[in-house]
Amino acid sequence: MDDVHLPDGLTHRPLAESDATAVYETIAAQERADIGTVEIEAADIVGEWARPGFDVAAQTVGVFDGDTMVGYAEFSAPDRSDVAVVPAARGRGIGTWLSAWVRDLARSRGATEVGAAVPEGSPGDRLLTELGYHVRWTSWVLKLPAGASITERPLPDGYVVREATSDELPAAHTVLEDAFLEWSRRERETFADFTAVVLERPGFEPWHLRVVLDPDGAVVAVAVVQMFFTDSAADTEAYISRLATRRDQRGRGLAQALMVDTFATARARGAVTCGLSTDSRTGALGLYEKVGMRATSTWVNRAIAL
Template identity: 70%
Template sequence: MDLPEGLTARPLVMSDARAVYDVMAAQELADLGMVEIEEADIVSDWARPSFDVSAQGVGVFDGDRLVGYAEFARPDRGDAAVDPSYRGRGIGTALAAWMREKAASFGATVVGMPVPEGSPSDRLLAGLGYEVRWSSWVLQLPEGADIVDRPLPDGYAVREADPSEYPAVHTVVEDAFLEWSVRDRETFDDFRAVVMGRPGFEPWMVRVVTDPAGEVVGVAIESIYVPDDDRPAEAFVSRLAVRRDQRNRGLAQALMVDAFRVARDHGAVTCGLSTDSRTGALGLYEKVGMKVTSTWVNRAISV
């Protein structure tokens, strides 16, 4: 890597997760005025059987201090961050070049990553020739907002998933997400690592809607985030899906309302989630009172 004098690079290892979180959190705080990433996001993502952190991640160091990082996750997803106090020294450009080379070594033809719209990272990637693939939004149900009941059709029920239903939960989620996401099907082992293996996971966090026959036809997966600063605990719905043949019955709204209410019962003051322009679901979330808190763009380039 073409780095400034005095900086070094090496492959990442699992024990670097906290340092990577610190860099990503510092960058988000500088760019968004808040921290949205959690250390648990990194730990669970790196724990996927399909991911080799040392083969697919790199860190930039000033002595023993991590000041920048990048990773490539197949088929075409990258992530990177630079400590804001080290910006303007070419680290981001070097990490972007590493990411393109790494993507090419895995046979990818394109690589992209999400960045806050209008941020220094957005401007850097634009200057390097990265084009916007899609936009995404982080939304939040504000503190104290009313949670209005959304009735279910006769015979349907919303409840905590039984662990024996986790493979069915995975199927509903993947079937729905692959309608608009161009990628290979996520394995159940990867899904289990990210969801059930996530630090802080509890069974109540997997919510399902069942049809009159008791079959899982809708899913909401959430977690509780306790920020390092003075902000209150927040729930985050990471996955929301309804089987195609069960849509337009109000099941998604019923799942969200249930997830919000259960999260409050477990100490969350606000509730968040993210969506992007490929899904067309932004209006659905706004209907239940959620407000956009940040806008991101996914910029990509051919490799």
Template identity: 65%
Template sequence: MPTRPAALPEGLTTRPLEKADAPAVFRLMAAQEQEDIGHVAIEEADIVSDWARPSHDLGARSVGVWDGETLVAYAELMGADRADTSVLPSHRGRGIGTWLAHWLLDLGRSLGSSVVGMPVPQGSPGDRLLEELGFRVRWTSWVLKLPEGAAIPERTLPEGYVVRTAGPDELRAAHDVLEDAFLEWSVRDREPFEDFAAATTGRPGFEPWNLRVAVDPDGAVVGVSLVLVSDDGATAYVDRLAVRRDQRNRGIAQALLVDSFARGREHGTRTSELSTDSRTGALPMYERVGMVVDHVWVNRAMDLT
């Protein structure tokens, strides 16, 4: 690994982030995304809901870098190994990203993490910097889009099954289906239910229809889709999608996906998006319902043990 920078450039200051900093972090991340991928995907609600998770100690796990009154970079570590970081494009090339990478690795070591990784657009300055620092690619992620005006294909469910809005009493069952499925391929601790609630019903702008469930003839939740609508109302984003293991290969996931697209259009969206990664093997399913890859991210990580 290259030599650690002794300090940040002269004139910059640091402090832990506070919840009131969410708008500043959003502006910072939006500027970086606009530069790197040509549009803004992050929303302030993403940051607010992440920071509302009871398990996340924002003050102990984050740092902001300030140039006067302007936030020009930040980093945070959520859970054991999920890092996020961003540097304002105008402040690149000054060693700030390298300093933040070392800060994250030091924090991970102090918490006993075995690895620290973060997502970056493939081929972006952040990707190239992390490669130079020795971060390996853990997995590749694809952001897929249903083109505007594309026909939404119909998908039938097994007899007696229904896709509908989740009831308030089905939130825990939805969480269980999602976590059981994600933990088949994701190496992490189980998400506390309270964190899930903060990211769904507690998310700014959440409406009941956003949480879709597939239920079997007995009324048990066997599949879940969480559909979020962009701030401008143009895009429905399928944030989470899963089907219980014993109910797979019956068309339930595709039916949930198609339902999510349709409900989004009912609420004024023009396009639909989601992301998947190389750990899931789900890319072909999304392509079969007409989605196309819009851009590619990689998760780069450093082993600490």
């Protein structure tokens, strides 16, 4: 494996669904050290690993010091990876080994390039730079400050915004995928994977999926919100994980109206702050800043040719 070896005393093995909590704790420790906050939830890992198209044992690896996980990596086709090392174990070559493991697996699956998102300027960013990874795009996590609100923009006549009904779920998925695949480099997500990641994600409630309907009742805009709860009620956050408007319906303020509805609904259920993320491929950063959201962390997606 690129002639890279783990330090003496460490072991590695494929992971199982029962390792999801340990993976969450590994990623959370890294995020807390790198950006001062934790942006991931254990439910994110459980949902991702539950996708029918994902083989946990074949696409993940954990590095252990005794029984304690000190690093992990996973690869998702066609070219996405995630790597994390607990801060206390940095400087031992674990990240270098995990990156080599990812490249080997990606290469064996036919990938010609593989990348990972890391906080800009973090130890992970510096390591990938040293390994020859280049920046593909930049992304930002944005928050609407507590107490702030987005100016309402009335919907066009005949349009409504509300919780999606069960029969509207396939259409909502189609709107999301059509929009994201305009700029995203990946295969089309199956409805089964959408179900696992969104509808069956631990903690999901029907109101988390919001839609805008046109006068004919067609789904033309969609938002998926996740609620992040901590030990402090003051930190409860509503996070829009997906937001999209059908191409032929853009420019009518549907996304802004949907954000207002989503955040208001979430605040009525205990959210104090509201957030989302976007990247340089979408060109949407200015829109979110215009409605009062502010970037709290910057990430770069670095990749390398295989």
